[in-house]
Amino acid sequence: MSLKTFFGGIHPKYAKELTAASPIEILSAPETVVVPMLQHIGAPAVPTVKRGDEVLAGQVIGEASQPISAPVHSPVSGKVVAVTDQPHVNGRSVLSVVIENDGQNKWVDLEPHYDPVQLDRGAILDKIRAAGIVGMGGAGFPTAAKLSPPKDAVIDVLIINGSECEPYLTSDHRLMLEYAGDLILGAKLLAKACGAKKIVIGVEDNKLDSVAELKKHAGAIEIVLLDTKYPQGGEKQLIAAITGREVPSNGLPFQAGVIVQNAATAVAVAQAVRDGKPLVDRIVTVTGSAINEPRNFLVPIGTPIKHLVEAAGGFKEEPGKVLVGGPMMGLAQHGLEAPVTKTVNGILALSKAEAVVPEPMPCIKCARCVDVCPAYLLPLRLEAFGMHEMWDEAKEYGAMDCIECGCCTYICPSKRPLLQYIRVAKNQIVAASRKRTS
Amino acid sequence: MENLKLIISPSPHVRDGDTTPRIMFDVLISLLPAVAAAVYFFGFNAIRLVLLGGAAAVATEALFQKLRGKPITIWDGSALVTGILLALTVPPTLPSWMIIVGSAVGIAVGKQVFGGLGHNIFNPALVGRAFLTASFVGPMTAWTGPFDTITRATPLAVGAARASLPGLFFGSVAGSLGETSALAILLGGIYLFYRGILDHRITLGVLGTVIAMSFLTGANPIFELLAGGLLFGAIFMATDMVTSPYTPRGRWIFGIGIGFMVMLIRTWGSMPEGVTYAILFMNAVTPLINRWTRPRIYGQGVQRG
Numbered sequence: 001m002s003l004k005t006f007f008g009g010i011h012p013k014y015a016k017e018l019t020a021a022s023p024i025e026i027l028s029a030p031e032t033v034v035v036p037m038l039q040h041i042g043a044p045a046v047p048t049v050k051r052g053d054e055v056l057a058g059q060v061i062g063e064a065s066q067p068i069s070a071p072v073h074s075p076v077s078g079k080v081v082a083v084t085d086q087p088h089v090n091g092r093s094v095l096s097v098v099i100e101n102d103g104q105n106k107w108v109d110l111e112p113h114y115d116p117v118q119l120d121r122g123a124i125l126d127k128i129r130a131a132g133i134v135g136m137g138g139a140g141f142p143t144a145a146k147l148s149p150p151k152d153a154v155i156d157v158l159i160i161n162g163s164e165c166e167p168y169l170t171s172d173h174r175l176m177l178e179y180a181g182d183l184i185l186g187a188k189l190l191a192k193a194c195g196a197k198k199i200v201i202g203v204e205d206n207k208l209d210s211v212a213e214l215k216k217h218a219g220a221i222e223i224v225l226l227d228t229k230y231p232q233g234g235e236k237q238l239i240a241a242i243t244g245r246e247v248p249s250n251g252l253p254f255q256a257g258v259i260v261q262n263a264a265t266a267v268a269v270a271q272a273v274r275d276g277k278p279l280v281d282r283i284v285t286v287t288g289s290a291i292n293e294p295r296n297f298l299v300p301i302g303t304p305i306k307h308l309v310e311a312a313g314g315f316k317e318e319p320g321k322v323l324v325g326g327p328m329m330g331l332a333q334h335g336l337e338a339p340v341t342k343t344v345n346g347i348l349a350l351s352k353a354e355a356v357v358p359e360p361m362p363c364i365k366c367a368r369c370v371d372v373c374p375a376y377l378l379p380l381r382l383e384a385f386g387m388h389e390m391w392d393e394a395k396e397y398g399a400m401d402c403i404e405c406g407c408c409t410y411i412c413p414s415k416r417p418l419l420q421y422i423r424v425a426k427n428q429i430v431a432a433s434r435k436r437t438s
Numbered sequence: 439m440e441n442l443k444l445i446i447s448p449s450p451h452v453r454d455g456d457t458t459p460r461i462m463f464d465v466l467i468s469l470l471p472a473v474a475a476a477v478y479f480f481g482f483n484a485i486r487l488v489l490l491g492g493a494a495a496v497a498t499e500a501l502f503q504k505l506r507g508k509p510i511t512i513w514d515g516s517a518l519v520t521g522i523l524l525a526l527t528v529p530p531t532l533p534s535w536m537i538i539v540g541s542a543v544g545i546a547v548g549k550q551v552f553g554g555l556g557h558n559i560f561n562p563a564l565v566g567r568a569f570l571t572a573s574f575v576g577p578m579t580a581w582t583g584p585f586d587t588i589t590r591a592t593p594l595a596v597g598a599a600r601a602s603l604p605g606l607f608f609g610s611v612a613g614s615l616g617e618t619s620a621l622a623i624l625l626g627g628i629y630l631f632y633r634g635i636l637d638h639r640i641t642l643g644v645l646g647t648v649i650a651m652s653f654l655t656g657a658n659p660i661f662e663l664l665a666g667g668l669l670f671g672a673i674f675m676a677t678d679m680v681t682s683p684y685t686p687r688g689r690w691i692f693g694i695g696i697g698f699m700v701m702l703i704r705t706w707g708s709m710p711e712g713v714t715y716a717i718l719f720m721n722a723v724t725p726l727i728n729r730w731t732r733p734r735i736y737g738q739g740v741q742r743g
Contacts, residue, residue: 010454012452012454013452091446167452236736236737240736245740246736246737246740247737247740248737248738248740249735249736249737249738249740250737251737251740256740318442318443319442319444320444320445321444321445321447321451322442322444323451327449327450327451327452328449328450328451328452329449329450330449330451331449332444332445332446332447332448332449332451333444333446334444334446335442335444336442350451354452355445355451357445357447358453361457361458361514361555362458362554362555362556362557363556364458364461364516364555364556364679364680365556365679365680365682365684366461366635366679366684367637367679367684367685368634370684370685370686370733371686374736375735375736375737376733376734376735376736377733377735378684378685378732378733380684397732398735398738401735401736401737401738404449406449406450409450409453410450410452410453410454411454411456412453412454413454413456413457413458413460413461414457414458414556415453415457417448419448419449419450420448423448
């Protein structure tokens with residue numbers, strides 16, 4: 001079978017062997033969970049509980065305030081001890097509900113549905129929305145909103161993203177192996193919810209065991225083998241690889257007739273519609289050379305990172321960097337207090353040696369950044385524009401089309417922080433356009 | 439686990455192992471076959487010119503940076519590459535002081551006045567060579583044959599009819615130090631390609647255009663490829679990253695332009711050889727090529743569904 005792929009991209013050291021063979025272990029909730037009201041793109045949820053309230057597992061503790069938002073549920077039963085700003089993996093403080101776990105694991109009454117594929121589109125969407133499901137691959141766009149493009153949009157393909165192109169992470173890999181049946185059901189429900197006739201699951205060819213498992217359940221669903229290359233799981237790159245279509249610049253995938261959903265999101269959808277279970281847990285890879293026993297956990301959302309690190313045997317050596325997510329797009333943490341959210345797919349602890357930020361040298365115009373850029377930009381020019389505060393030029397050269405995959409910075413032999421300067425330019429362009437419209 | 443001192447930096451958090459000094463080192467490795475061939479055919483003169491050329495370039499870079507109060511960056515290897523490249527393009531009998539002057543001019547005028555590594559418009563080794571050719575026409579065209587000191591005409595001046603093609607391939611002909619053996623140059627080129635340093639679009643653009651134009655002008659394409667500094671230029675000089683275009687289409691245009699200019703000069707010009715000037719000319723238009731060949735950005739020009 002020939003592998004599908006996109007133009008550009010890189011082949012970093014994957015290091016997935018650290019956890020690829022580790023079955024998902026269920027990690028019970030700690031004594032206290034911290035559940036942020038912001039775990040998605042859009043408006044934060046509004047707390048519906050206050051200090052002193054008793055809550056059940058699965059109970060709504062924050063409700064969606066606007067169309068682009070998502071409700072938040074309690075992962076445990078217990079007592080609300082605080083509704084305050086708490087550390088968040090995004091580096092800021094975010095309003096969170098702190099719950100003391102009573103250890104009883106008492107759930108709200110769930111509404112299962114034994115023949116979920118018979119439900120109509122509206123009912124499926126309602127259940128997805130009520131379960132607080134958001135894109136679990138990292139961005140966290142509310143799933144129900146993503147499944148509801150403008151009325152005149154025609155969606156013919158639903159792509160389930162099982163590429164997991166970030167090095168080190170294996171949470172989706174294990175999920176596809178161990179929850180293949182749920183994933184296929186979720187894919188069917190998602191397709192029905194967006195009206196797509198065709199379903200394609202894209203998986204990189206470094207996860208052939210997952211592909212074999214998915215095929216047992218797939219039926220008419222097509223499974224496409226993708227070249228193992230970063231950023232294969234980028235939405236635009238995945239669409240190009242599988243359909244040959246491009247998402248218009250400054251547009252959204254539905255404009256190319258496609259909706260992409262992450263593999264973990266599909267499983268969450270299946271569990272929400274079939275079992276009535278809201279999104280209160282997820283699979284997280286805890287890995288890296290500074291971790292004693294790298295492995296995969298199914299953890300309640302709201303579990304502090306520290307708890308996961310301890311469950312993985314603690315640190316082997318003092319880490320230089322702790323990341324949430326993979327090494328290409330992950331967020332560096334300044335502590336271990338922040339809790340797991342709906343979008344945290346990995347905790348990566350790098351050794352002190354791996355964490356060193358190299359000294360940049362002059363650009364020698366080798367153009368490796370141009371060759372790897374999956375958006376076909378000229379990163380070396382954008383970097384220079386960003387550095388010299390030439391925002392108009394940066395915009396003209398397509399800074400806003402940058403997907404921030406980091407391939408340019410990764411490949412640069414002069415170790416220049418290209419993406420950093422492109423981000424500066426993007427922020428300035430956005431700020432300038434806001435100023436103009438206000 | 440308390441009081442961790444964690445580094446906070448933006449993504450990505452991993453980097454490729456290749457570095458700019460490593461690239462320069464790879465270029466030096468790729469020049470080894472050509473240097474070895476030069477030593478084999480021209481003996482002590484080859485050693486003398488390569489050592490002096492390299493040393494003068496490094497010394498000039500250090501001196502220039504010291505005078506300007508800038509950090510001294512000779513350890514990145516780029517000056518050494520320039521000096522050795524220049525040495526390999528001069529005749530074996532060139533006086534020692536001339537190679538020193540050429541190297542110094544190449545680094546000072548060709549590179550440092552523009553701001554050092556990465557900022558120069560012209561290939562510094564070729565700036566040095568153009569300076570030497572313009573200043574010392576006699577010594578720069580005093581071609582001696584291999585294993586002797588008798589001045590001969592180069593194959594390009596004699597013409598294809600009397601040249602030995604095997605001689606051109608293995609290098610037993612009169613010519614510049616490193617340019618006589620096509621075999622040694624190709625070995626270096628294969629290494630550079632394997633290491634991802636040589637951009638095939640530039641090299642194939644040059645060579646393909648020379649072959650195509652040979653057919654048009656009735657010249658012998660194999661002779662045109664092997665004679666003079668063409669192969670050396672197409673593999674080691676035109677592919678200089680700093681002075682060639684960074685756009686994919688631009689690299690083809692750059693290579694084709696060089697091939698075209700070379701054949702123009704060889705066929706109708708007053709000089710037998712024109713690789714140096716062809717590359718320098720295309721260096722000069724590289725910023726324009728970059729501007730005119732910007733790649734189409736993903737998603738631009740796509741119909742909104």
